[in-house]
Amino acid sequence: xxxxxxxxxxxxFENAVDELTAFIKNGKYSRVFILVDExxxxxxxxxxxxxxxxxxxxxxxxxNAGEECKNIDFCIGVWKMLIxxxxxxxxxxxxxxxxxxxxxxxxAASTYKRGIDFVQVPTTLLSQVDASVGGKTGIDVDxxxxxxxxxxxPKAVFIDYDFLQTLPPRQILxxxxxxxxxxxxxxxxxxxxxxxxxxxxxxxxxxxxxxxLKNKVVMxxxxxxxxxxxxxxxxxxxxxxxxxxxxHDGDPLTHGEAIAIGMLCEAYLxxxxxxxxxxxxxxxxxxxxxxxxxxxxxxxxxxxxxxxxLKDKKNIDGKxxxxxxxxxxxxxxxxxxxxxxxxxALDYYAGL
Amino acid sequence: xxxxxxxxxxxxFENAVDELTAFIKNGKYSRVFILVDExxxxxxxxxxxxxxxxxxxxxxxxxNAGEECKNIDFCIGVWKMLIxxxxxxxxxxxxxxxxxxxxxxxxAASTYKRGIDFVQVPTTLLSQVDASVGGKTGIDVDxxxxxxxxxxxPKAVFIDYDFLQTLPPRQILxxxxxxxxxxxxxxxxxxxxxxxxxxxxxxxxxxxxxxxLKNKVVMxxxxxxxxxxxxxxxxxxxxxxxxxxxxHDGDPLTHGEAIAIGMLCEAYLxxxxxxxxxxxxxxxxxxxxxxxxxxxxxxxxxxxxxxxxLKDKKNIDGKxxxxxxxxxxxxxxxxxxxxxxxxxALDYYAGL
Numbered sequence: 001x002x003x004x005x006x007x008x009x010x011x012x013f014e015n016a017v018d019e020l021t022a023f024i025k026n027g028k029y030s031r032v033f034i035l036v037d038e039x040x041x042x043x044x045x046x047x048x049x050x051x052x053x054x055x056x057x058x059x060x061x062x063x064n065a066g067e068e069c070k071n072i073d074f075c076i077g078v079w080k081m082l083i084x085x086x087x088x089x090x091x092x093x094x095x096x097x098x099x100x101x102x103x104x105x106x107x108a109a110s111t112y113k114r115g116i117d118f119v120q121v122p123t124t125l126l127s128q129v130d131a132s133v134g135g136k137t138g139i140d141v142d143x144x145x146x147x148x149x150x151x152x153x154p155k156a157v158f159i160d161y162d163f164l165q166t167l168p169p170r171q172i173l174x175x176x177x178x179x180x181x182x183x184x185x186x187x188x189x190x191x192x193x194x195x196x197x198x199x200x201x202x203x204x205x206x207x208x209x210x211x212x213l214k215n216k217v218v219m220x221x222x223x224x225x226x227x228x229x230x231x232x233x234x235x236x237x238x239x240x241x242x243x244x245x246x247x248h249d250g251d252p253l254t255h256g257e258a259i260a261i262g263m264l265c266e267a268y269l270x271x272x273x274x275x276x277x278x279x280x281x282x283x284x285x286x287x288x289x290x291x292x293x294x295x296x297x298x299x300x301x302x303x304x305x306x307x308x309x310l311k312d313k314k315n316i317d318g319k320x321x322x323x324x325x326x327x328x329x330x331x332x333x334x335x336x337x338x339x340x341x342x343x344x345a346l347d348y349y350a351g352l
Numbered sequence: 353x354x355x356x357x358x359x360x361x362x363x364x365f366e367n368a369v370d371e372l373t374a375f376i377k378n379g380k381y382s383r384v385f386i387l388v389d390e391x392x393x394x395x396x397x398x399x400x401x402x403x404x405x406x407x408x409x410x411x412x413x414x415x416n417a418g419e420e421c422k423n424i425d426f427c428i429g430v431w432k433m434l435i436x437x438x439x440x441x442x443x444x445x446x447x448x449x450x451x452x453x454x455x456x457x458x459x460a461a462s463t464y465k466r467g468i469d470f471v472q473v474p475t476t477l478l479s480q481v482d483a484s485v486g487g488k489t490g491i492d493v494d495x496x497x498x499x500x501x502x503x504x505x506p507k508a509v510f511i512d513y514d515f516l517q518t519l520p521p522r523q524i525l526x527x528x529x530x531x532x533x534x535x536x537x538x539x540x541x542x543x544x545x546x547x548x549x550x551x552x553x554x555x556x557x558x559x560x561x562x563x564x565l566k567n568k569v570v571m572x573x574x575x576x577x578x579x580x581x582x583x584x585x586x587x588x589x590x591x592x593x594x595x596x597x598x599x600h601d602g603d604p605l606t607h608g609e610a611i612a613i614g615m616l617c618e619a620y621l622x623x624x625x626x627x628x629x630x631x632x633x634x635x636x637x638x639x640x641x642x643x644x645x646x647x648x649x650x651x652x653x654x655x656x657x658x659x660x661x662l663k664d665k666k667n668i669d670g671k672x673x674x675x676x677x678x679x680x681x682x683x684x685x686x687x688x689x690x691x692x693x694x695x696x697a698l699d700y701y702a703g704l
Binding site: 030072076079080083086088089090107110111112113114115136138141142144146147148149150151310311313314315316317318 | 382424428431432435438440441442459462463464465466467488490493494496498499500501502503662663665666667668669670
């Protein structure tokens with residue numbers, strides 16, 4: 001699989017850990033900081049350390065695992081570690097983990113001393129197909145997702161397929177939602193390929209193809225003025241349901257599970273507003289519904305979910321902004337909705 | 353006085369408050385947030401509000417005054433206010449105040465929803481001649497100054513000379529240090545003009561000239577790769593003394609008072625290392641010593657001050673980096689020093 005070139009940096013797929021160690025060794029950095037969480041510290045770090053050899057020239061910064069750690073308090077912890085370690089402007093940060101690590105590590109690096117170099121080593125399917133491309137860094141404040149962040153490109157991304165072998169099935173499904181989204185918004189033939197694959201164990205080539213699709217979009221529109229908004233399909237409602245679940249459920253939805261719900265709701269809105277056919281809506285429901293367990297949406301929570309949507313970054317003048325589909329493989333941006341219509345979409349999902 | 357053009361944005365000097373209100377009214381922003389502190393809320397905000405008229409379309413965010421408020425906790429407070437007010441990506445932030453407001457407000461805006469527009473309305477002499485140009489935003493963490501920040505340009509800067517009339521004399525002297533620095537590093541004739549002026553009440557034209565000097569430097573080297581480092585003259589030792597004073601003195605040094613100390617120490621290092629003549633060292637000492645009260649530096653604090661310098665952003669591989677002078681009007685960057693030499697410079701100042 002070819003190396004993909006994004007906005008000034010390479011995304012390696014073959015021998016990714018070798019490429020990473022070569023990058024570190026050839027990089028003339030004053031010091032290297034590897035950010036991990038409890039999981040990647042056990043499952044991924046030893047593989048990297050094995051290749052890196054000499055342990056003199058890097059430090060490990062470890063944080064707790066979980067979406068609830070992607071907040072400003074943990075970020076301050078990372079900054080303080082960098083200060084305490086005496087990290088200077090020629091330091092490199094290696095973010096080894098899922099989206100929490102890559103998003104937060106990217107934000108911490110992009111603001112420490114007004115910016116030090118960082119590379120991304122995404123270890124979950126979600127972060128490989130989503131967080132690794134596009135230069136978005138971010139943290140949550142007050143449970144508002146990614147409300148604080150920067151647009152900053154990493155120096156390189158290293159995607160190692162083998163890291164996925166240690167993931168639980170729910171984590172694979174979480175990343176899969178973004179792959180399905182890439183097909184739905186951009187490429188009907190990719191969507192058809194996905195339908196025919198073993199999606200509980202997605203092949204490396206389909207991951208590579210997903211990153212190519214996303215990369216095309218963000219290269220054309222790095223700061224989300226127009227076509228990059230296509231990537232928001234499923235995310236307006238999905239993010240809100242995810243945030244609700246995170247603060248209410250004992251075992252909350254993963255990002256992808258929430259986006260799967262959001263895609264179904266927004267496919268319904270597309271059927272109502274932008275011409276998605278009933279056939280295609282049913283097809284989307286059949287594929288997604290077959291992969292993800294149904295989540296119980298209760299009308300009593302709609303108002304809460306709507307209030308979360310009101311804080312969405314994409315809104316303009318208090319109106320809720322959704323990216324929809326004209327048909328499978330073709331997106332339609334900047335569709336604004338009132339509360340009642342959004343509730344109808346939630347009802348559609350609840351009734352499935 | 354002509355409008356100065358910096359990296360994509362204008363710096364207005366004439367009728368600055370009128371220009372600001374025109375900018376806001378013509379700006380098609382979804383909402384305007386004016387960040388003030390307790391002082392500018394009383395002395396400056398009413399002047400702006402008077403011209404703005406209709407109070408429907410903006411909100412005020414007020415924070416405490418003082419350098420000790422330029423930290424991540426207050427910044428989180430600003431972010432939360434923006435979230436609570438429902439600020440969207442088309443919002444504008446107006447930073448009305450001294451360097452704490454412009455630096456922290458700039459950082460908060462540059463990271464809120466990955467960046468909203470902001471304008472700077474510096475109301476102290478220091479922020480007018482220093483913080484208004486160059487696109488540096490920043491906050492302190494753990495008393496390490498400006499350790500977290502971004503390089504982000506404002507949409508415009510509005511410099512109103514009248515705001516200076518409400519400042520106490522120590523605040524004028526604080527800004528003056530940066531003006532003196534601009535002469536020392538860049539322009540001997542400007543230094544000579546300063547020597548002949550009433551520096552307790554610096555004329556508008558000399559402020560304007562100071563901004564022109566700084567703007568030239570940052571335009572040529574926006575990310576501080578080379579000549580922008582000239583602006584660090586006096587700041588390696590000055591920042592450390594300032595931080596020490598902030599955490600130890602009941603009535604701490606202002607930024608400019610600390611930079612005045614730093615410039616004298618580093619002029620001494622320049623005399624020892626980069627060829628500044630004894631005559632020029634004495635001249636600098638005569639001018640600066642005549643303006644600023646002598647501060648009592650005690651050898652017992654040297655080790656502390658040195659430890660603060662070790663966290664300086666400019667260091668490489670743990671060596672302390674100072675910008676020096678070859679002569680008045682000509683800087684010399686990237687001079688690295690050991691502890692003993694820095695102590696000797698502190699001794700020089702202590703013995704004056």
